[in-house]
Amino acid sequence: xxxxxxxxxxxxxxxxxxxxxxxxxxxxxxxxxxxxxxxxxxxxxxxxxxxxxxxxxxxxxxxxxxxxxxxxxxxxxxxxxxxxxxxxxxxxxxxxxxxxxxxxxxxxxxxxxxxxxxxxxxxxxxxxxxxxxxxxxxxxxxxxxxxxxxxxxxxxxxxxxxxxxxxxxxxxxxxxxxxxxxxxxxxxxxxxxxxxxxxxxxxxxxxxxxxxxxxxxxxxxxxxxxxxxxxxxxxxxxxxxxxxxxxxxxxxxxxxxxxxxxxxxxxxxxxxxxxxxxxxxxxxxxxxxxxxxxxxxxxxxxxxxxxxxxxxxxxxxxxxxxxxxxxxxxxxxxxxxxxxxxxxxxxxxxxxxxxxxxxxxxxxxxxxxxxxxxxxxxxxxxxxxxxxxxxxxxxxxxxxxxxxxxxxxxxxxxxxxxxxxxxxxxxxxxxxxxxxxxxxxxxxxxxxxxxxxxxxxxx
Numbered sequence: 236x237x238x239x240x241x242x243x244x245x246x247x248x249x250x251x252x253x254x255x256x257x258x259x260x261x262x263x264x265x266x267x268x269x270x271x272x273x274x275x276x277x278x279x280x281x282x283x284x285x286x287x288x289x290x291x292x293x294x295x296x297x298x299x300x301x302x303x304x305x306x307x308x309x310x311x312x313x314x315x316x317x318x319x320x321x322x323x324x325x326x327x328x329x330x331x332x333x334x335x336x337x338x339x340x341x342x343x344x345x346x347x348x349x350x351x352x353x354x355x356x357x358x359x360x361x362x363x364x365x366x367x368x369x370x371x372x373x374x375x376x377x378x379x380x381x382x383x384x385x386x387x388x389x390x391x392x393x394x395x396x397x398x399x400x401x402x403x404x405x406x407x408x409x410x411x412x413x414x415x416x417x418x419x420x421x422x423x424x425x426x427x428x429x430x431x432x433x434x435x436x437x438x439x440x441x442x443x444x445x446x447x448x449x450x451x452x453x454x455x456x457x458x459x460x461x462x463x464x465x466x467x468x469x470x471x472x473x474x475x476x477x478x479x480x481x482x483x484x485x486x487x488x489x490x491x492x493x494x495x496x497x498x499x500x501x502x503x504x505x506x507x508x509x510x511x512x513x514x515x516x517x518x519x520x521x522x523x524x525x526x527x528x529x530x531x532x533x534x535x536x537x538x539x540x541x542x543x544x545x546x547x548x549x550x551x552x553x554x555x556x557x558x559x560x561x562x563x564x565x566x567x568x569x570x571x572x573x574x575x576x577x578x579x580x581x582x583x584x585x586x587x588x589x590x591x592x593x594x595x596x597x598x599x600x601x602x603x604x605x606x607x608x609x610x611x612x613x614x615x616x617x618x619x620x621x622x623x624x625x626x627x628x629x630x631x632x633x634x635x636x637x638x639x640x641x642x643x644x645x646x647x648x649x650x651x652x653x654x655x656x657x658x659x660x661x662x663x664x665x666x667x668x669x670x671x672x673x674x675x676x677x678x679x680x681x682x683x684x685x686x687x688x689x690x691x692x693x694x
Contacts (some may be wrong), residue, residue, distance in 0.1 A: 239394070240544035244600055245556045255396035256537035258403075260406055261529035262304035264506030267520050269407065273414040274432050275587045279598070280515035283587065285365035285429055288356050288495055292373050293380070298484030299337055300381045303330050306389045306477025308583055309626055310469070312540040315392075316547025321461070327389060327612030328464035330473065331382075338381040343386070345374030357514075359496035365429040372433035379444045386447040392540050393458050395450050406443035410435055417681060422668065443555070479625045479633035486642030488633070491521065493646050497653070497665065513663060516600045519587050520667065523576060523604055527611060530568050537617040541628040551694040559621050573608040580604040588616075606667035613674035620681040626690050632684045639680055643675035 239248070314323035322493075345352065349371045350363075358366040362574040382628070387399045406663035416422055417431025450456055498513045538561040545553040576583070584600035617640050624633035652672060653665030 238544060239588065240312070240541045241316065241548050241550065241553075245553065247558050249560060252391065253395055253534065253537045253564070255400050256391065257529055258400050260533045261526065262316035262491050262538075264522075264525045264529050265613075268526065269411050269414055271518060272586050273411075273418050273438070273524055274429065277418050277420075277426060278428065280512050280587075281362060282365055282429060284512075284514040285362040285520050285688055286369055286432065287343065287361055287514060288353065288358050288362060288366045288519060288520075289370045289373065291491045291523060292352070292370055294484050294491065296341060296371050296377060296380055297384060298438055298481045298488060299341070300334060300384045302477045303333050303337075303472060303526055303627075303648070304385045304388045304477065304479035305479070306310055306473035307385075308399050309390060309476045309543045310473060312391070312392060313547035314549075316544035324459045324461040324467060325464040325466065327458055328461045329466065329469055331460070331471065332464070333473075334381050334385055335378070338378040339623065341381070341579065343376040345377065347675070349374060356492050357499055359499060362395060364623035367432045368643065370428035372430055372437060376440065379440045381445075383440055383444055386444065386663075387449075388459055390447060393450070393453065393456065395453070398447060398450055399688055402439040402443040402446040406439045407444050410439035410591040413438060427552035432443065437541075475630055476625065476628075477632060479621055479637045480638040482634050483621075483641045486640075486645070487637065490645045494649060494666070497649055498663070503552065505562065508609055512596050513599075515587070516596050516603055516663065519600045520586075520603045523583065523607060524670070527569075527572060527576070527614075530572050531565060531611070531618050532617040534565050534568060534615070535559075536620040538671035539622045540617070542623065546626050546628075551692070554623075554627070555693040562616065565619050568686055569611040569615040573611045576611075577605050577608045602662050602664070606664065607670050610670040610674040611676045613671070615687050617674060617677050617681050620685050623692065624684065624688070627688075629684075629688055629692075632688070636677060637685070640673055645669055648672040652674060 239251075243251070269645050271283055271286060271538070274286050295506035307326050309321050311323045311326045314320070314326065350367055351368050353363060353366045390396065391401050413435035414432060417427045417435050420426055451458065494517060495514055496515055538557050542557050544549075545557070580601045581597075583604055585598050585602065617636055621636040624630070624636065649666060652668050653660070653663070657665035
């Protein structure tokens with residue numbers, strides 16, 4: 236069978252796969268956004284803080300998934316580029332097996348130690364019960380969440396991106412309906428609180444997961460489970476190759492925990508209970524970041540399997556064309572996104588009911604969104620360089636781009652900007668500038684590495 240990744244023009248490939256990549260991530264982000272909007276509307280900013288405190292549970296789970304899926308998808312595409320289909324099938328099977336094992340362990344540990352985990356994530360007495368209830372439900376549905384990106388990735392590689400989009404659309408719609416029913420006063424006079432929000436999201440993922448499984452009943456399906464699939468070397472290669480993308484989300488989980496604790500403690504400087512309100516503003520920023528990722532990560536993820544296949548086939552000219560085109564799309568798309576977010580900041584902040592707390596945090600949320608916008612242009616370029624380095628086996632350098640942008644410089648930034656340079660700023664400016672600080676400095680490193688390696692990569 237001909238491989239379009241090696242034969243179709245670069246422009247046609249982006250036109251064919253980019254919309255589904257962005258839409259899939261965008262709608263997936265909307266599912267999380269729905270939770271926060273519904274919870275904040277019916278329960279207020281304190282409940283929103285409780286949900287945000289639990290977000291690292293998602294991030295760590297997704298990071299573990301990407302550690303396996305990111306590497307497996309790249310290796311699978313490289314093997315297809317070399318026409319080594321049996322090896323590709325073994326990689327697919329090994330990834331599924333490892334994710335199942337990790338998922339079971341994660342679920343059991345999470346259920347047994349939910350309260351301890353929630354405390355560690357930054358929950359104080361004001362939000363502990365709501366956060367614990369939300370987290371406990373998430374742990375019961377771990378297997379569906381960890382396998383969700385696995386199916387997304389391999390359905391896209393198997394030339395069925397439209398099914399992933401359909402599944403995520405259904406996921407968002409089911410989530411919306413169940414959120415309103417479970418959190419609002421429809422099935423119960425007081426609603427089911429954060430427990431209801433967690434069930435709404437988890438059940439929506441179950442529905443989408445089952446829908447994506449129908450791909451395996453299609454005649455076009457080429458994904459096969461292989462016998463004698465386990466290989467220590469393949470597993471090692473999978474983990475090493477998937478490390479850069481995974482590190483980004485591990486970093487997100489660590490960073491969110493650090494930020495939540497930092498903001499909770501320093502927010503109390505302005506009065507008892509204000510820390511939770513600043514965390515609620517941060518949760519708004521997190522949602523804006525998540526939606527923005529649909530653009531800058533979607534473009535890079537669209538290019539990843541195509542570049543990997545061409546790397547496996549030794550087509551350096553096409554790798555360069557794919558990278559350059561992706562870079563152009565990143566820059567234009569993120570400028571447009573930045574303009575939309577900057578001028579839409581007031582409406583976005585209003586969606587989260589920031590005025591329902593002890594203090595009206597609407598203006599702080601508007602400022603936070605607009606300051607975040609500055610970081611977007613840097614982020615898009617960093618993403619493309621990171622994925623280029625990953626698929627061309629410069630994993631160490633790719634991982635460093637990920638570590639700097641998502642973890643190291645974010646943590647340095649919040650303590651430097653918010654703790655030293657602008658301590659006690661009532662608008663939290665130092666916190667919101669951290670994104671630009673981290674992405675801007677990472678871009679310098681990314682440019683240096685790219686200039687050193689481009690001759691070897693492109694020939």
